[in-house]
Amino acid sequence: MTSHPDLTSGPVLTRREGDILFVTLNRPDQLNAMDNALVETLRQLFLDLYWRRDVRVVVLTGAGRAFCAGLDLKSFNAGGSNGSTADGLDGQRRIADIVIAMRRCPQPIIALVNGPASGGGFAVVLASDVRLATPTAKMNAAFIRIGLSACDIGVSYFLPRMVGSSVAAEYMLTGRFFTPERAAQLGLVSAVLDPSDLEARGRALAEEMLHASPLGLRLTKDALNHSIDAGGLEAVIAMEDRNQVLTARDVHFAEGVRAFLEKRKPDYS
Template sequence: MSDVLLETSDQIATLTLNRPAKRNALTDEMVDEFLDALESVARSDARVVIVTGAGKGFCAGFDLSLAGVEAEGDETAFWMGRQEKFATLVTRLRAIPQPTVAAVNGAAAGAGLGLALACDTRIGCETAGFSSAFIRVGMSSCDIGVSYLLPRAIGTTRAFEMMLTGRMVDAAEAERIGLTLRSVASDALMPEAETLARAIAENGQMGTWMTKRGMWANLEAGSLQAAIELENRTQILMRSTGSLAERARARGFAKPD
C-alpha cells in the first residue's frame, strides 16, 4: 500500500501519511508521493484539502534511520538536494489553490511540525503534540519553513522557546497559544476537520483561492498600504466575475430581482 493515501469525497480531498509503524516519518520516496498527490489535488475539482496521519502519529519528521545511509557521489550535494526537496512540501502546500487543514492526530515533530504549519489552519486531537525536534539530535530547528511559519503562528517569544528547547507542546497548550484552532477528542478529530472543510467549501471557489493567496501574500507585505493595495485589486477582480449579486441574493443578503 502507498505511503501516502489520497481520497476525495464531496469535493474534500484527504491526504493521509501512511507509515503508522514509523509514526509517519518521512522518506525520500514518501516526499515524492506527497508532492505527486498535491499536484493531482491542485488539478482536481476538490475545494479543500485535509492533511492527516495514519495510526497514532501525525508525522515524526525525517526518518532518522536514513541519517547514516551513505550517499552516492558528493555527500553535501546529496543532502542539499534532499533538504530542498523536503522543503518543497511547505511551498507546494502553500501554492495549491485549495485551502488546507491539518488534522493533527498525534505527534508533529521536526519536519512534521513544518508540515502542520504549512497548512492554512490546524485542528488537534487530545493526543496531538508539536516539537521542533531536530535541535535535540544535533541539527538546527530552522528547517522546512519552521523559522518563518512558527513565529507568525504563535509570536517570536514562544517560537524561540520551542525551537531552542525542542520540547513537546501538548494539545491543550497548542490550542491556548494559537498553534491550533482547537483541540478535540481523538474520535472527533476527522469529523471536526470535515465540518470545517465543508464550511470553507460552501464559499465560492475563486473567492476562496484569492483569500488564501491574499492572506499568504500579505503576511509578507512591507506595509499596511501595500496589503490594502493588493486587497483592493483582488476585490475588483472578484467583482468582475459577476457572482456578487447572485450569491448575495442566494444567501438572503439582497432582495430577489
C-alpha cells in the same frame, strides 16, 4: 479535464469527496515518518494541486496514532555523512518543496493533528492553514535534538509569526514539545478535540469553506499568504481591492449573493 484517481495504497492515501480531498500519511507502523517514497508522493501531490480545479479544500491527517514523526532516519539520508554536499542539498530541498507547495497551492489545508508531529511533521502542520488537534497531539522542532539546527523546512518562518519570537525561540532552542493545551492557548491550533470528533469537525469546517466561491476561496488564501510579509497597510489594501474587483466580476458572484439572500448553500457547479 485530467483524471486524478485516488491513491488507495502506498505511503500517502487520498480520497476525494466532492470538492474535498482527504489526504492521509500512511506509514502507521513508523508513526508516518518521512522516507523517500512519502516525501516524493506528498511533494508531487501538493505540486499538482496548484492546477486542480476539482479540489477546493484539503483535509490532511496521519494514519494510526501519530500525525508524522518527522524524517525516517533509518531510511532517508538528508545530507549526512553518506553523500556529497550537493546530494544532501538536493534531498533537503525536496523535503522543503513540500511546505512551499502547500503554501502555494490555492486550496486551504486543514491539518487534523491526531498525534505527535515532530520535525518535518511539525513543519507540515505549520504549513497548513488551519490546525485541529487531539489531546495526544504534541508537537516540536525535533531537529535540534539530533544535532541539527531547529531552523528547518520553514519552521523558523512560520512559528514566530504564529506564536511570537520569544515563544518560538523558547521552543526551537530547546526542542521542547508544545502540549495541545499550550498550542491552543497560543492559537497554534484552533481546537483540541476528542479523537472520535476530529474527522467530523474537519469535514464540517471544509464544508463551511465551500460556501465561498471557488475564486473567492483561492484569492483569500493567496492574500493571507502575502499579507504576512506585505510592506504595509497600503500594499495589503491594494491586494484586497484587486481581489474584490476580480471576484465581483466572476461568474459565481451572482450565485453567492442569491444563496446568501435565500439562506441556502450556494451551488457553484
